[in-house]
Structures are given as structure tokens and as C-alpha cells.
Amino acid sequence: MLYAFVFFTKLQSQKLFSSSKDLTTHIESIIIKENNQKKDTLELKKRLSFLKESSNKKYHILYDALLANGYSVFFDKTNPQSEYHYLKSIQEAQKSKDLSLIIWTQLNYSKYLYFYCQIDRLTPIVLKVMEESNQIDSSEMILPGETFKFFGWIMFTIEDDSAVDFLKKSMLYMKGTSSESADVLNAIGNCYFRKKDLVNAMHYFDKSEAVALKTNDSVRYAKVLGDKALIYNKKGDVDTAVNLLRQDIAYSQKFKIEKNEMYASILLAKILLKLNNKIEAEKILERAGKIAGTKSYYRSSLKEVIELKLLLLNGEDSQKELILRRQLKQVEEYLLQTNGNTVLKRTNWLIQKKKYEDETQKILLELEKSERIRNIGLLILISTILSSAIAYVFFTKRLENKRLKEEEYENDLLMYEEKLKDVSSNIDSYAENLQNKDKQISFLEEELEEIKSFTSKHSEQEKNKLQQMLSSHIMTDENWSAFKREFINQYSDFYYAIIENFPEVKESNLKIIMLQKLNLNNYEMSNLLGVTIDAVKKSKQRLKKKLGDKYDLLFEMVEYKT
Incomplete structure (x- = not known):
């Protein structure tokens, strides 16, 4: 029992x-x-x-x-x-x-x-x-293996050296011989190829090929053949490279792997152009171009195909060349917003910036452990001195600045209106102008409060003057239209995502959402729109009621840094 x-x-x-x-x-x-x-x-x-x-x-x-x-x-x-x-x-x-x-x-x-x-x-x-x-x-x-493999893909895409480390780490979680491990081995080989380490690149391509054959992974096997061709071409063995690429294309066509066929065809066309085999190159590019035109995310490959076709023409057919150049321009404009060189460079910069910030943070934490008390004391001392100096300058010049500000704000108002009309300015300058405008409004409101207690004719005239200036700072429809155009130009993905995913959003809601995207608070919004803070809050509440569960998703998109 x-x-x-x-x-x-x-x-x-x-x-x-x-x-x-x-x-x-x-x-x-x-x-x-x-x-x-x-x-x-x-x-x-x-x-x-x-x-x-x-x-x-x-x-x-x-x-x-x-x-x-x-x-x-x-x-x-x-x-x-x-x-x-x-x-x-x-x-x-x-x-x-x-x-x-x-x-x-x-x-x-x-x-x-x-x-x-x-x-x-x-x-x-x-x-x-x-x-x-x-x-x-x-x-x-x-799925930690998939997680680290994806990190490796991203780092490889933006040409960051940490790609190999992530890919090798993902191998630790791959269970036995599988298509996934063949994929990772191939990716590691490509990392070494990009570093011009041809020995290690071929080593990992060979390992990937062996696993692909063992697991009957025809897709991976075809891809490895194309990647090996890159190495042979680099070494000057063009015949072997061409033969491998033709095998790659044959496998891809047999198993209907269009994406791989497209990549291999572009590589083969490049080699054939160098060999002056224009007839075969033209035939291959025609097929690759048809595949590249079927998907929006094949635009990078479509760009390569068009550029190779232009090389093939060599100025011999001006009409065809004109058509191709128009297509190329459209593709390049699209790529600038997705995976073009500008985006990739900016992405790489963000990655490096993040790494630098992480390293800096580690150093600061180490220093803080040993010198915390001394640093805090020094910080307090410096802050006290600076605060005292600022306070002294502020109070001694306050009366003089007050008189000058009234004249400056009148001039600033004219300059501000001109800036809003200038569509060549970017959204960052708009945000700065909006913040400056809010400061002007705050100043004018303070001035009006100070002269309320006076009953003289002079103070009444000054009050009317300030009231006119205050009213003129409220954002007009014309100014709003100029601001909106520039906002869409800078944040097109965000703006059209809002329009497409949240059709319930009206123009009045958009004003709140766009100003929120620029990190303006309720007080700043109320000043610029000429309404009370409560009106701004109620507008958000109505929007929340209208969107229901989608409201949180909307403002999560607003908070994403782009």
C-alpha cells in the first residue's frame, strides 16, 4: 500500500x-x-x-x-x-x-x-x-535555433561581422542532420565568401552540400551549386562556374524553385556577358526578368536584370534603352523605401550605434562601481554652480529680454509662416518649428496674464496687440496642409499604414495622431490647434471608443521609431 x-x-x-x-x-x-x-x-x-x-x-x-x-x-x-x-x-x-x-x-x-x-x-x-x-x-x-539563425540572416544582410557567431550558435540547437542545418551551413559559407575567405567558404559549402544530399533537400542542393560557382568564378575557373550554374538552374526548373532559378540566372548572365556570349545571356535574362517581375520583394533582382539588359544593348537600340531606363528608375525609387542601399546603410548605422551604446553603458557601469560617490559629488557641485550662474543671468536680464521678446516674436511669426509654406523643409524642422511656436504661445499667454490687472489705456492696447499675436499663432488650414504634405513625405510608411489599417480615422483624428508621432504632449497640441487640453483629451477618448481594441495597436505603431 x-x-x-x-x-x-x-x-x-x-x-x-x-x-x-x-x-x-x-x-x-x-x-x-x-x-x-x-x-x-x-x-x-x-x-x-x-x-x-x-x-x-x-x-x-x-x-x-x-x-x-x-x-x-x-x-x-x-x-x-x-x-x-x-x-x-x-x-x-x-x-x-x-x-x-x-x-x-x-x-x-x-x-x-x-x-x-x-x-x-x-x-x-x-x-x-x-x-x-x-x-x-x-x-x-x-525555437532558439531559428531565433539565432534569423539574427544571423539580419546581420549578414547589413554586412555585420556578428553574423557568423549567430549562425554558429544556432547550430547548437539543430537536431541532427536536417534541411535547417544545411541552410545554416550554407549561410556561414556565404559569410566567409563575403569576407573573401574562400577556403572556409568552400569548406562550409561542401558540408552544406553533403547534408542536402543526405536529406534529399533539392532546394538547398541547387543553391549550394550556385554558391560554389561564385568561388570558382572568383578563382578564374569560369568553365566550372558556368557548369555549376547551369546545373543549379536545371534543378531549380525541375523542382519549380523560381527564386533560386532567378538568382542563378542572374549570376550566369553576368559571366556570359564577360565571355561575350550575348545570345545565351539575353535568353537567360528574359526568363529571369519574368520571374523577378512577379513579386514586389524581387525588386532588387529585377534591378540587376534591367542593368544587365542595358549592358547587353550597349546603346544599340535607343527605344528599348529608354523603356528599360524608365523601368529602372521606378524600381530604384521603390528600393529606396525598402531594401535599397540607403536603407541598408542606415540600418547598419543603427546596429553599430546600438553596439556602441551597449559598450559605453558597460564601461559606465564599471566606472560607477568604483567612483560613484566622487562622481555624484562632482555632479552636484557642477550643477549647483551652473544653476546659480543661470539663475543670476536669468534674473538680471529678465526685464530686458521681456521687452526684446515682443519684437522678436513678431518677426519670428513671419519667418515661421514662411517656413511652413516651404515644402522643401523636412519633418524634423517642422517639429522644431511647432515646439518653438508652442513656446511663443506660452509666452504670449503669460504676458496677457500679467497685464490683466492693469486698467490703463496703454495696457489695454498692449493686451489687444498680444491677443492678435496669440490668435495668429494658431495653425491655419493652409499651414496644416503644408505640414501634412511634409509629414507624409517623411513618414510615408507610417501614414499609409494608418490610412489602410484604420479607415475609421478622420482628418481631425489624424491631426492628433501626427502630432503625437512628433512627441508633442497634450498641452502643446492644444496650443497649436487652438483648443483646450480637455478638448484634446476628449478627442483621444472618442478615438479610443471608436477603435475599441485597435486603439492600443494604433498607438503602438505611433510609438515605433522609424
């Missing part, structure tokens, strides 16, 4: 222990299974209904995240449905305070942005996720 009691007690304790531990494993199995499913959205909702009906809220989060993936595949482009469910999954994960889910939901959204080349939107999220990943043991993450 005692033995039976001990046995069942141990069995129950094992179940309680494993239920929490197995939750992550179960979530991982669902995610992996859904990665291989066709994304018919109606069928997907039925298949995932058990998650939505579960009493465990963590499964609700998983439902929204996987549904967002389904819409992404279904529409094959960025879309409002995916955006809504991605952001909802992230928001609910944050409410749950489960760091593994917080990291995974943001990573899931990041993959969506990465796939559709939204690099500028992606960067701040990835930086945040990287920071959060340092706060949790890797074994507690959801």
Missing part, C-alpha cells in the same frame, strides 16, 4: 513538472507543423480553432501569430490582416509577461518584414528582440 502511494505521488509530480516544461515543446511542434502547411485562410482558421478555444491564453497568442503568417502567404505581400494579427499577438504576449513568447512573437513579425524587404521597419524590432534574448536562458526560448 505504501509502495503504491509513493509510486502514484511520484507519477503525479512528474506530470506537474512536465506540463510546464512540455508547453514550450508543444508550442514548437505546432509552429513547425504550420510552417509546412498550405495557407488557405478558411482551412487555417478551422485547423487552428483548438488554439482559440483553449483556456490557456498563451495558445490564443499563438493563434493570432500563426493566422498572421497564413494571411502573409495567402496575399503574398504586406497586408492589413497580417499586420493586425502580428501586432495583436505581440501585445498579448507582452501582457502575459512570458519573455519566451514576447521574443518569439516579435521574431515572427520580423520574419514577415524581412521577407517583404521592409528593412527599415524591421531594424528597431530586431534590436529590441536581441536585447531581450540576453535576458533569458537560450534553452527557455521557443
Whole structure:
């Protein structure tokens, strides 16, 4: 009897222990299974209904995240449905305070942005996720191998040296020989190729090829052949390079891997042009161009195809050249907003800036441990001296400045109005002007308060003058139109995302949202719009009532740094 009691007690304790531990494993199995499913959205909702009906809220989060993936595949482009469910999954994960889910939901959204080349939107999220990943043991993450592999992809895309470290770390969590490990080995090889370390690059390409053959991964095998061709071409063995690329294209066509066929075709066309084999190059580019034109996220490849076609023409057909150059201009304009060189350079700068800030923070923390008391004392002393000096200058010149400010504000008003009409100014100067305008309004209000107690004719005239100046500082429809144009020019992705995803938002709501995006508070908004603070608050409350659950998603988008 005692033995039976001990046995069942141990069995129950094992179940309680494993239920929490197995939750992550179960979530991982669902995610992996859904990665291989066709994304018919109606069928997907039925298949995932058990998650939505579960009493465990963590499964609700998983439902929204996987549904967002389904819409992404279904529409094959960025879309409002995916955006809504991605952001909802992230928001609910944050409410749950489960760091593994917080990291995974943001990573899931990041993959969506990465796939559709939204690099500028992606960067701040990835930086945040990287920071959060340092706060949790890797074994507690959801699919840690996939997490570190994605970090490696991002670092490789922006040409950061940490890519190899992330990719090698992801290999620690790959279970045996698999397509995933072949993918990572190939990515490491590309990192070394970019560093011009051809020996290590070929070593990892060989390992990737061996795994691909062992797992019957035709996609990876075809890709490795193309990557090896890069090395042979670099070494001057052009014949081997051409032969490998032709094999790559043949495999890609056989298994309908259009993306890989497109990449291999572009590489082969470049080599054929150097060999002056224009006929084959033209044929290959025609096929590659058709593939590149089918997806918006193939625009980088389409740009390469057009540039190669121009080289092929060599000025011999002016009409065709004109058409191609017009196409090239359109593609370049699109790439400037997604994954063009400007965006990638800015992204790389953000990554390096974040690294610098992290290193600086570590140094400051070390210094603080040994010199905290001395530094604080010195800071207090300096602050006291500066405060005293500022106070002295302020009080001695206050009366003189007061007289000069009235004259300056009249001139500033004219200058301000001209700046608003100048559409060549950027949104940062608008924000600065709006803040300056708020300061002017505050000053005028203070001046009016001070002369209220006087009854002389002179004070009454001054009061009327100040009142006119105050009224003229309120933002007019003309000024608002100029401001709005510049805002859209600077924050086009944000503005059109609001218009597309929140059709309930009216023009009056947009004013509040756009000023909020520029970090203006309720008091500053009320001054600029010529309404009370309560009116601004009520406007936000009405918007919240109108949007319901989508209100938090709206202001989460507002707070994202772009």
C-alpha cells in the first residue's frame, strides 16, 4: 500500500513538472507543423480553432501569430490582416509577461518584414528582440535555433561581422542532420565568401552540400551549386562556374524553385556577358526578368536584370534603352523605401550605434562601481554652480529680454509662416518649428496674464496687440496642409499604414495622431490647434471608443521609431 502511494505521488509530480516544461515543446511542434502547411485562410482558421478555444491564453497568442503568417502567404505581400494579427499577438504576449513568447512573437513579425524587404521597419524590432534574448536562458526560448539563425540572416544582410557567431550558435540547437542545418551551413559559407575567405567558404559549402544530399533537400542542393560557382568564378575557373550554374538552374526548373532559378540566372548572365556570349545571356535574362517581375520583394533582382539588359544593348537600340531606363528608375525609387542601399546603410548605422551604446553603458557601469560617490559629488557641485550662474543671468536680464521678446516674436511669426509654406523643409524642422511656436504661445499667454490687472489705456492696447499675436499663432488650414504634405513625405510608411489599417480615422483624428508621432504632449497640441487640453483629451477618448481594441495597436505603431 505504501509502495503504491509513493509510486502514484511520484507519477503525479512528474506530470506537474512536465506540463510546464512540455508547453514550450508543444508550442514548437505546432509552429513547425504550420510552417509546412498550405495557407488557405478558411482551412487555417478551422485547423487552428483548438488554439482559440483553449483556456490557456498563451495558445490564443499563438493563434493570432500563426493566422498572421497564413494571411502573409495567402496575399503574398504586406497586408492589413497580417499586420493586425502580428501586432495583436505581440501585445498579448507582452501582457502575459512570458519573455519566451514576447521574443518569439516579435521574431515572427520580423520574419514577415524581412521577407517583404521592409528593412527599415524591421531594424528597431530586431534590436529590441536581441536585447531581450540576453535576458533569458537560450534553452527557455521557443525555437532558439531559428531565433539565432534569423539574427544571423539580419546581420549578414547589413554586412555585420556578428553574423557568423549567430549562425554558429544556432547550430547548437539543430537536431541532427536536417534541411535547417544545411541552410545554416550554407549561410556561414556565404559569410566567409563575403569576407573573401574562400577556403572556409568552400569548406562550409561542401558540408552544406553533403547534408542536402543526405536529406534529399533539392532546394538547398541547387543553391549550394550556385554558391560554389561564385568561388570558382572568383578563382578564374569560369568553365566550372558556368557548369555549376547551369546545373543549379536545371534543378531549380525541375523542382519549380523560381527564386533560386532567378538568382542563378542572374549570376550566369553576368559571366556570359564577360565571355561575350550575348545570345545565351539575353535568353537567360528574359526568363529571369519574368520571374523577378512577379513579386514586389524581387525588386532588387529585377534591378540587376534591367542593368544587365542595358549592358547587353550597349546603346544599340535607343527605344528599348529608354523603356528599360524608365523601368529602372521606378524600381530604384521603390528600393529606396525598402531594401535599397540607403536603407541598408542606415540600418547598419543603427546596429553599430546600438553596439556602441551597449559598450559605453558597460564601461559606465564599471566606472560607477568604483567612483560613484566622487562622481555624484562632482555632479552636484557642477550643477549647483551652473544653476546659480543661470539663475543670476536669468534674473538680471529678465526685464530686458521681456521687452526684446515682443519684437522678436513678431518677426519670428513671419519667418515661421514662411517656413511652413516651404515644402522643401523636412519633418524634423517642422517639429522644431511647432515646439518653438508652442513656446511663443506660452509666452504670449503669460504676458496677457500679467497685464490683466492693469486698467490703463496703454495696457489695454498692449493686451489687444498680444491677443492678435496669440490668435495668429494658431495653425491655419493652409499651414496644416503644408505640414501634412511634409509629414507624409517623411513618414510615408507610417501614414499609409494608418490610412489602410484604420479607415475609421478622420482628418481631425489624424491631426492628433501626427502630432503625437512628433512627441508633442497634450498641452502643446492644444496650443497649436487652438483648443483646450480637455478638448484634446476628449478627442483621444472618442478615438479610443471608436477603435475599441485597435486603439492600443494604433498607438503602438505611433510609438515605433522609424
